[in-house]
Amino acid sequence: MMLHRSISLLTVGCLLASAALAQKTAVQSIEEYRAMLQDGNPADLFEAKGEDLWKQKRGPKNASLEKCDLGKGPGVVKGAFVELPRYFSDTNKVQDLESRLLTCMETLQGFNAVEIAKTPFGRGEQNNMTALVTWISAESKGMKFNLSQVHPQEKTFYEVGKRLFFQRAGPHDFSCSSCHGQDNTRIRLQDLPNLTKNPGDGIGFAAWPAYRVSNGQMWGMQQRLNDCYRQQRFPYPGFASDATVALGVYLGVNSQGSASVAPAIKR
Amino acid sequence: MKTQHKITLSVLVAAAIIAGCATAPSSADLDKTTAAVVKSSFRDEGIVKASVLDTDETNKACSAADVAGKPLDEATAKAIEASNMKTIKWPANGKFLGNWQEGEKLAQSGRGLTWTDDAKTPNGGNCYNCHQIDKKEISFGTIGPSLYNFGKLRGVSDPNSPASKAMVEYTWGKIWNAKAYNACSNMPRAGHMGIMTEAQVADLVALLLDPKSPVNQ
Numbered sequence: 001m002m003l004h005r006s007i008s009l010l011t012v013g014c015l016l017a018s019a020a021l022a023q024k025t026a027v028q029s030i031e032e033y034r035a036m037l038q039d040g041n042p043a044d045l046f047e048a049k050g051e052d053l054w055k056q057k058r059g060p061k062n063a064s065l066e067k068c069d070l071g072k073g074p075g076v077v078k079g080a081f082v083e084l085p086r087y088f089s090d091t092n093k094v095q096d097l098e099s100r101l102l103t104c105m106e107t108l109q110g111f112n113a114v115e116i117a118k119t120p121f122g123r124g125e126q127n128n129m130t131a132l133v134t135w136i137s138a139e140s141k142g143m144k145f146n147l148s149q150v151h152p153q154e155k156t157f158y159e160v161g162k163r164l165f166f167q168r169a170g171p172h173d174f175s176c177s178s179c180h181g182q183d184n185t186r187i188r189l190q191d192l193p194n195l196t197k198n199p200g201d202g203i204g205f206a207a208w209p210a211y212r213v214s215n216g217q218m219w220g221m222q223q224r225l226n227d228c229y230r231q232q233r234f235p236y237p238g239f240a241s242d243a244t245v246a247l248g249v250y251l252g253v254n255s256q257g258s259a260s261v262a263p264a265i266k267r
Numbered sequence: 268m269k270t271q272h273k274i275t276l277s278v279l280v281a282a283a284i285i286a287g288c289a290t291a292p293s294s295a296d297l298d299k300t301t302a303a304v305v306k307s308s309f310r311d312e313g314i315v316k317a318s319v320l321d322t323d324e325t326n327k328a329c330s331a332a333d334v335a336g337k338p339l340d341e342a343t344a345k346a347i348e349a350s351n352m353k354t355i356k357w358p359a360n361g362k363f364l365g366n367w368q369e370g371e372k373l374a375q376s377g378r379g380l381t382w383t384d385d386a387k388t389p390n391g392g393n394c395y396n397c398h399q400i401d402k403k404e405i406s407f408g409t410i411g412p413s414l415y416n417f418g419k420l421r422g423v424s425d426p427n428s429p430a431s432k433a434m435v436e437y438t439w440g441k442i443w444n445a446k447a448y449n450a451c452s453n454m455p456r457a458g459h460m461g462i463m464t465e466a467q468v469a470d471l472v473a474l475l476l477d478p479k480s481p482v483n484q
Contacts, residue, residue, distance in 0.1 A: 156292060156300060163301040166333035168326035170319045171380050171462055172393070172455040173446075177333055179410065187396045187408045233380045235319060236312035243308030 033267070043134055043211040043263035046218045050135025053128050059109030068104035070097070070136065081140035082260050085248045087151035094157045096248045097133050098222045099240035117239040121223050126239075133220040134209050137262035145206060145255045154249065157242075161250025164243055165195070170233040176247070178232075180204075190267070198254055202261035205251035210264035218263070221248060313382035325351060329451035339450055347450040354459045355443045363435045363472050364426050370474030371481070373467055374400055380462070390462050392471055393455070400474065401481040410453060418476040419483040426476045438472050 054065045070080035085096040091103055102113040116125045148154055168175040180195040193199040209220045225244050229237050237244050309317050325347050332339045376391025394400060399413035423431045441448055443458030457463040474480050
């Protein structure tokens with residue numbers, strides 16, 4: 001502010017030059033901050049915890065998750081993440097990674113899935129859930145998304161997800177599409193991916209779970225969608241609810257062939 | 268309760284699939300399934316009630332057009348704009364311009380009406396999230412057009428002059444209810460939906476049109 005005042009005494013030409021310089025410096029420092037983020041990803045810690053949790057005997061049944069079927073057979077983790085959400089015949093439902101883990105934690109370990117789903121993010125078993133999804137996603141790092149659209153419920157969930165994506169409501173009339181329906185736009189300085197089509201490798205659906213530097217938290221896709229809905233001024237989407245899974249199908253199918261960079265790091 | 272919802276939904280999805288049988292479910296079936304999914308998935312939280320999803324015909328028509336990937340036909344768009352135009356409340360005291368300094372504060376704030384806000388959180392205008400406004404603020408969004416020099420570019424040198432009347436009214440109306448001018452605009456209807464008060468809308472109009480506002484330097 002002070003700087004601007006003193007500069008105002010100079011010629012208009014100088015003023016314009018200095019304004020351009022100030023602007024460049026601010027943008028540059030933001031770029032530097034972003035570059036700094038690439039140095040190390042604290043997601044590594046969540047990844048290690050997740051692997052331990054997968055193998056550890058826990059819950060009322062004192063069992064590990066090693067027999068959990070994430071879609072590629074019991075215990076197969078590598079490659080499972082990039083095919084989720086998908087239809088599971090044992091539950092007769094389309095499930096994303098989090099909702100599938102709830103099933104496994106209930107059936108194999110004896111946890112109460114409803115109770116875990118009700119637990120707020122960042123507390124109790126939800127912290128374990130975050131670590132698990134971080135590790136499971138890391139096991140598919142660099143692999144390309146390839147969601148099945150064969151089962152009728154998978155097709156239905158894609159269409160439902162599409163309708164949810166464009167659902168305008170709430171006091172601000174916002175939909176997912178308000179921010180993610182066009183190319184090359186920003187909210188403030190934050191670049192926004194266009195999620196109505198394939199945004200490319202490591203962008204949008206292919207960038208979560210991610211560690212968020214701004215609040216020092218590790219977030220899975222469920223929490224990412226939850227916070228989008230919060231900012232949309234929508235009511236609260238239940239954890240692993242069908243709306244969130246259907247949106248996951250829409251975003252995941254749109255990202256077909258793009259490489260997952262999860263666990264990613266974000267501002 | 269939750270389990271019950273899930274069972275209900277599975278039955279609905281299954282019914283939709285059986286109804287479609289060999290053929291894929293129709294768009295109307297999918298709309299119904301979506302409504303059931305919404306009902307079972309969202310709940311009240313904090314100050315936000317699930318009922319905010321029961322939206323009006325404007326949003327319903329625009330969402331459907333987005334899903335179809337086709338803009339509204341002109342007649343429907345005009346009808347929606349006309350019905351939104353009727354909702355615009357013009358300033359009771361006849362004063363369209365308030366205080367641009369207050370307008371700038373509102374434009375900066377993105378607070379209010381989320382489930383982590385409380386009822387006492389003052390609502391922001393969210394303007395900088397999507398628009399460039401004062402050139403000094405470099406952290407602006409680009410979903411909406413730049414509003415820098417808004418009044419100057421439109422030749423508003425004296426907002427009280429008869430020559431400026433149409434532009435002053437348009438600016439008020441656009442902020443009050445953006446859908447009156449563009450049926451499926453991405454812009455919230457700040458006055459119509461009760462996000463901003465009449466006095467706050469006047470402050471935002473001043474930010475854009477007051478010749479002394481940094482917007483018009």
